[in-house]
């Protein structure tokens with residue numbers, strides 16, 4: 001299993017809570033029903049007694065006649081129960097618990113070819129928990145599309161003859177549209193430009209909308225995440241490292257902020273490449289933000305990485321003055 005014991009137990013606890021909740025709700029509904037139609041309670045009590053008697057007969061190897069009689073009585077009671085429910089226009093499933101996962105009934109395990117296997121829902125839950133542990137303290141509230149102010153960008157041409165306000169209006173619209181139409185097959189984005197031009201704000205605004213649609217999103221800053229991965233790697237905490245790396249690969253959208261501001265070492269450069277490449281192979285989008293020019297990226301990482309990046313990403317080049325000083 002690619003997750004640590006800690007995450008496995010947290011996921012199992014959540015599943016168990018789901019299962020208990022489903023059972024409690026079913027008990028409550030059944031109790032309400034029995035209050036309305038007491039005969040159903042009597043039938044249920046008798047069915048349980050019969051069940052126990054049959055079990056007793058089997059254990060004590062009792063004669064088969066009594067088992068046959070008991071089974072017939074049980075069948076008759078079940079038919080009576082069904083008739084009462086039908087007469088009252090009540091779905092017979094009302095007596096059954098409604099589990100979140102029908103395959104494993106929220107136990108986390110399924111039987112397949114006489115083998116017990118981990119259910120997909122448990123794997124999904126472990127990925128979610130590992131992701132939550134990575135993206136804690138996201139400044140999502142402040143970073144919405146509504147709060148993005150285009151007025152901070154100049155309407156005068158810059159040194160290259162480009163008008164920041166126009167460029168940024170286009171980028172803004174692009175991002176709104178990207179979030180609107182987001183799917184796990186969306187393209188990756190490379191947001192490039194100097195510090196304080198709104199890259200983090202717009203990528204978090206995308207995150208906000210994408211999370212609302214029910215996709216899993218992880219936002220990490222490059223210095224923090226590569227420091228974490230490197231520390232885990234050299235402390236030989238492989239299971240933690242696998243958790244971290246797996247979550248980064250598995251989430252629906254990964255936002256890697258401030259690429260290039262981490263301490264660049266052979267470990268981090270290969271990690272950046274592996275991470276981005278694994279996500280491309282998994283067909284999942286990544287938003288990468290960087291202050292670096294393309295030639296600086298090539299120098300810091302490799303031509304191979306930058307070619308892969310450019311091939312897979314739509315490029316958004318942010319221009320203007322640091323808006324944090326304008327504010």
Ligand SMILES: [Zn+2]
Nearest residue numbers: 101104119121
């Ligand atoms: Zn399941």
